[in-house]
Each structure stands twice: as structure tokens, then as C-alpha cells.
Amino acid sequence: MHAKRADYTPVKASVKASLEAHPQAVVVLIALITASVVTSLLPPLVLKEVINSLTAGQAIPFTLAGLYLFLVVVADLFETAQNSAITIFGQKITHGLRSVLCAKLDRLPATYFTTHPAGRITSVFVNDGDTIDTLYSDGVVGMLADSFKLIGILFIIFHECPGLGILLVILTPFLFVLTRHFQRSTLSAQRDNRQAIGRVSNHVPETIRNIRMIHVLGKERYMEDRYDTYISESYTAVNRSNFYDGIYSPIIKTIQTAVVAVMMIAAVSGLELQSLFGLSVGSAVAVIAYVAKIFTPIENIGMELQNIQTAIAGLRHISEFLNEPELVPPAPARPVQEDAAIVFDDVTFGYVPDQPVLQHLSFTIAPGEHVFFLGRSGAGKSTIFRLLLGLYTPQGGSIRLFGRAPETITAREKRQLYGCVEQDFKPVVGTLREQITLFDAAITDTAVWEALRLARLEGVVRGLPKGLDTDMSLSLFSRGQLQLLSIARAIVLSPKVLLLDEITANVDSQTEQDVLQALAAAAEGRTVLSISHRLSTLMKDKRKIHLT
Numbered sequence: 294m295h296a297k298r299a300d301y302t303p304v305k306a307s308v309k310a311s312l313e314a315h316p317q318a319v320v321v322l323i324a325l326i327t328a329s330v331v332t333s334l335l336p337p338l339v340l341k342e343v344i345n346s347l348t349a350g351q352a353i354p355f356t357l358a359g360l361y362l363f364l365v366v367v368a369d370l371f372e373t374a375q376n377s378a379i380t381i382f383g384q385k386i387t388h389g390l391r392s393v394l395c396a397k398l399d400r401l402p403a404t405y406f407t408t409h410p411a412g413r414i415t416s417v418f419v420n421d422g423d424t425i426d427t428l429y430s431d432g433v434v435g436m437l438a439d440s441f442k443l444i445g446i447l448f449i450i451f452h453e454c455p456g457l458g459i460l461l462v463i464l465t466p467f468l469f470v471l472t473r474h475f476q477r478s479t480l481s482a483q484r485d486n487r488q489a490i491g492r493v494s495n496h497v498p499e500t501i502r503n504i505r506m507i508h509v510l511g512k513e514r515y516m517e518d519r520y521d522t523y524i525s526e527s528y529t530a531v532n533r534s535n536f537y538d539g540i541y542s543p544i545i546k547t548i549q550t551a552v553v554a555v556m557m558i559a560a561v562s563g564l565e566l567q568s569l570f571g572l573s574v575g576s577a578v579a580v581i582a583y584v585a586k587i588f589t590p591i592e593n594i595g596m597e598l599q600n601i602q603t604a605i606a607g608l609r610h611i612s613e614f615l616n617e618p619e620l621v622p623p624a625p626a627r628p629v630q631e632d633a634a635i636v637f638d639d640v641t642f643g644y645v646p647d648q649p650v651l652q653h654l655s656f657t658i659a660p661g662e663h664v665f666f667l668g669r670s671g672a673g674k675s676t677i678f679r680l681l682l683g684l685y686t687p688q689g690g691s692i693r694l695f696g697r698a699p700e701t702i703t704a705r706e707k708r709q710l711y712g713c714v715e716q717d718f719k720p721v722v723g724t725l726r727e728q729i730t731l732f733d734a735a736i737t738d739t740a741v742w743e744a745l746r747l748a749r750l751e752g753v754v755r756g757l758p759k760g761l762d763t764d765m766s767l768s769l770f771s772r773g774q775l776q777l778l779s780i781a782r783a784i785v786l787s788p789k790v791l792l793l794d795e796i797t798a799n800v801d802s803q804t805e806q807d808v809l810q811a812l813a814a815a816a817e818g819r820t821v822l823s824i825s826h827r828l829s830t831l832m833k834d835k836r837k838i839h840l841t
């Protein structure tokens with residue numbers, strides 16, 4: 294069965310946008326690759342002239358010697374500049390793609406996060422993102438530069454000594470296959486070693502963790518044998534890797550020498566071959582230098598191919614992520630005229646098709662009402678909140694929040710419409726002010742202080758030397774105070790609705806009283822939906838909706 298072909302369109306579009314955004318970088322990169330390839334090919338040609346002058350009994354012209362030195366230095370400089378440009382170029386492309394990935398994350402529906410574990414999503418951003426840099430820097434662009442170099446060398450050799458040119462054109466594919474074989478074998482040995490080392494690393498802590506049980510059950514011998522097996526695997530893999538590494542260079546050197554020897558023998562053979570292999574001493578020296586140079590690009594191309602193969606897997610993951618269906622932007626909808634704050638009308642919903650969590654649920658909540666949702670664990674209490682927040686859409690029935698379907702409410706409106714408080718405070722990196730504003734510059738300090746006042750935290754924050762400018766640290770507050778901070782964050786934009794999900798689940802009874810008092814002030818004039826069995830027993834007069 295064939296794997297489904299990945300659709301790389303969004304990745305291509307991102308790369309194209311990066312290229313179009315940095316046209317100068319592209320021009321500079323092409324110029325540097327060309328300059329690097331050309332200058333690296335020139336020194337042996339100058340050397341040829343130097344040797345020819347010497348063998349003709351002439352003095353070496355000073356300019357020629359100077360030119361040789363100059364070209365060697367310039368070739369090195371261009372190569373360094375080319376490598377830097379490739380790195381910078383790769384990073385620009387990766388930067389562009391990472392931004393596209395981040396923007397995509399914002400547009401994904403909540404259902405995506407239900408079906409994809411956080412670790413996999415992170416890996417798309419971190420590991421797969423890195424492979425894109427490799428793909429360009431150590432893959433495609435590097436391969437292009439090395440291919441030009443290889444073609445240039447073959448071309449010059451062909452020009453200087455057609456016989457050798459033909460020989461090398463025939464030999465190059467063989468050299469390439471040989472190099473790839475060694476690279477693959479070395480990489481596979483290195484991978485085996487890494488895996489074996491990984492097994493050893495797991496085995497040691499596992500043994501320490503279970504040391505008592507090992508002694509009690511007399512499993513020492515078994516654990517030792519396992520350890521020995523892993524160590525032997527690693528030892529064998531390292532030996533394999535060293536063997537391939539060690540043998541490759543001599544084989545290449547032997548081939549190199551054999552090629553030069555064939556050329557020399559043919560050149561002096563006096564046979565017909567001589568017309569193809571005949572060359573001056575200078576050309577011979579130059580050609581030998583080129584033969585030595587030909588192996589580096591072949592080796593590089595092999596590694597670059599390897600890098601491309603590895604990066605393709607990352608590219609596939611990124612493409613799959615970018616092709617995920619997105620949230621449909623809320624359609625501007627007129628609010629339905631009704632007196633209720635919240636209406637659930639015959640709502641049916643399940644995260645997984647055919648496994649409904651809520652079935653035909655109906656209720657109405659009046660503005661300013663405080664309602665508790667009760668029911669066993671898994672009954673769907675938090676799900677009601679998620680539906681109200683527009684994170685999911687019900688499969689049946691309808692939901693209205695002040696006459697509007699939640700999914701039609703824009704992100705900006707949401708914070709003005711509802712505030713949420715959960716079991717634990719979720720800090721953000723920043724100051725205390727930012728814990729409340731969540732980086733919304735439109736929220737004034739006056740509003741922040743008012744929210745803190747209602748949440749009964751004003752005194753604590755005023756007591757800090759830097760007040761709202763204090764850097765957030767969990768050690769600044771007790772558990773209960775952190776919940777008060779959650780309340781301040783939820784009410785800073787004076788939302789009409791408060792959603793409270795087990796807000797006192799993790800606090801002691803004294804702190805619970807503080808939270809309750811803060812809540813009484815914060816809830817004033819608002820519609821409040823709470824999930825908390827404990828609080829519902831404390832607030833007996835409030836309405837309760839039981840879920841079964």
C-alpha cells in the first residue's frame with residue numbers, strides 16, 4: 294500500500310514568502326556560491342603555469358606566484374563567506390516557517406488538541422522545525438554548491454586531459470555509491486550505539502530503583518546479564534563505526550593513487566592512448582591536484598543526501614500540521630432578542646462521534662443568577678463551560694449567550710463577555726500587572742487596581758516595593774492568594790459572566806473563606822456559573838442544575 298503523498302503547498306508558500314522577503318540574501322548567496330566554486334577551481338590552473346615555466350627553464354614570474362597565493366586565500370575566504378550565507382539563509386527560511394507554524398496553532402480548533410498529544414505538537418515545532426534548517430543549510434543548498442564544484446572539477450580535468458576526464462566520469466558514480474555505502478554503514482553503527490547507550494542509561498536507574506526487589510527475588514545475575522548485553526551491543530557498534538571510518542580513507546587514497554598511476558602509465562605508454570592522456574608536467578601536477586579535490590564534494594553530496602532524507606520526514610510532519618483543518622472564523626450574527634443570559638436548548642455533544650457526553654440538555658439562566666452544576670465525575674460539567682466558551686460546537690440543539698451562539702463571538706469580545714477561574718492559577722512570564730492584563734495594553738492600571746480591590750488583593754500588592762511592576766513569582770503568594778489573583782484576572786474587563794470551575798478544590802477551609810468573600814464582591818451584578826460540590830453546600834440558596 295502506498296503512503297498518502299504529503300501536500301507540501303503551505304511549506305512551499307512559506308519558503309517562497311521568505312525568499313521574496315529577502316531578495317538580497319538570495320542574490321548574495323548565489324554570488325558567494327559561484328565565487329567560492331570558481332575560486333576554489335583556479336589555484337591548480339595557476340600552478341600548472343608555474344610548473345610549465347619551471348620545466349621550460351624559465352624563472353617563475355612573481356605575479357604568477359602572487360596570484361597563486363592570492364587565489365588560495367580568496368578561495369578560503371569565499372568558502373567561509375558561502376558557509377555563513379548558507380547558514381543565515383537557512384535560518385531566515387526556518388524563522389519564516391516557525392512563524393507560520395505559530396500562527397497556525399492559533400487557528401486550530403480545540404478538537405485538534407483533543408486528538409493530538411501535546412508532545413507530538415511540540416515535536417513539530419522543535420525537532421521538525423530544526424530539520425528544515427538542516428534541509429536547506431546542510432542539504433539542498435550545500436548539495437547545489439558541491440555539485441557545481443564537482444562538475445567544475447570534471448570539466449577542467451576533461452579539458453586538461455580528456456582521457457582522465459573520461460575515466461573519472463565513469464568512476465564518479467562508482468565512487469559515489471561506495472561513499473554512500475560507507476556513510477550508511479557508519480550512520481547505522483552510530484545509531485545502534487546510541488540505542489545501546491540509551492538502554493544502558495535506562496537500565497542503571499531501573500536497577501537502582503528496584504534494588505531491594507532484585508535482592509529479595511535474587512535477580513542480580515539476570516540484571517547483570519542484561520547490563521552486559523547492552524554494553525556488548527554498544528561495544529560492537531562502536532567497533533563497526535570505527536572500522537568503516539578507518540577503512541574508508543585508505544580505500545579512497547588507493548583509488549586516487551590508482552587513477553593517477555593509470556593516467557601516468559597511459560601518458561607515457563606510447564600507444565594510441567597517449568593522444569588522450571598526453572599532457573605537460575604542469576598539467577599533470579594540476580590534474581593530480583584536481584583528482585585529490587574530487588573526493589570532498591562526492592563525500593559532501595553523500596552526507597547532504599542523507600540530511601535531505603532525514604529532513605523529508607520532518608517536512609512531512611510540518612506539512613501535515615499546516616494542512617490541518619482550521620477554525621471557521623465566526624460569522625457576524627445578529628443576537629437573538631431574549632431576556633436570558635444563557636440558554637442551552639436541547640444540546641447534544643460528544644468529543645468523539647457516537648459517544649455523547651451531554652444528551653438533549655436544556656436550561657436557561659437569567660442575568661445576574663448564580664447557578665451550580667452538580668453531577669458525578671465525567672458527567673460533563675466542564676464540558677458545558679467549554680461549549681459556552683465556543684471551543685466546541687454541539688452536534689445537536691443550540692446554545693446562546695446573551696442571544697449569541699458562542700462560536701460567533703470573537704476572541705476580543707470573549708474576554709469582555711466572560712471571565713474564567715479554574716482550580717489553579719496559571720501564571721504567565723511577566724510582572725504582576727501582566728498576570729491580570731495578559732498583555733492587553735488597553736487595560737489601564739486603574740482597572741487592574743479595581744480588579745485587585747474586588748478580589749481582596751489590593752493591600753498585598755500595594756505592600757510590595759515595586760507594586761504592579763513586581764516580577765511574578767509563585768512564592769509571592771499563598772495558594773489562596775493565587776486564586777484571588779485568578780479572580781482579579783477574570784473580572785478585570787468587567788465581564789457579564791463568570792465561569793468558576795472547582796476554584797477552591799486545592800485550598801484549605803480558611804483560605805476557602807477568603808476566596809468566598811472575594812467572590813461575593815466579584816460576582817456582584819454578574820451571572821455566575823460554578824462547578825463545586827463543596828461551595829454549593831455552603832451557598833444553599835443558589836440554584837443547582839444536576840447532570841446525570
Ligand SMILES: Nc1ncnc2c1ncn2[C@@H]1O[C@H](COP(=O)(O)OP(=O)(O)OP(=O)(O)O)[C@@H](O)[C@H]1O
Pocket residue numbers: 407644645650668669670671672673674675676677
Ligand atoms: N478533550 C476531551 N477529549 C475527549 N474526551 C473528553 C475530553 N474532555 C473530557 N472528555 C470526556 O468527556 C466526559 C466529560 O468530561 P468533563 O470534564 O466535562 O466532566 P466533568 O463532569 O467536569 O468531570 P470532573 O468533575 O471529573 O471534572 C468525560 O468522560 C471525559 O473523559
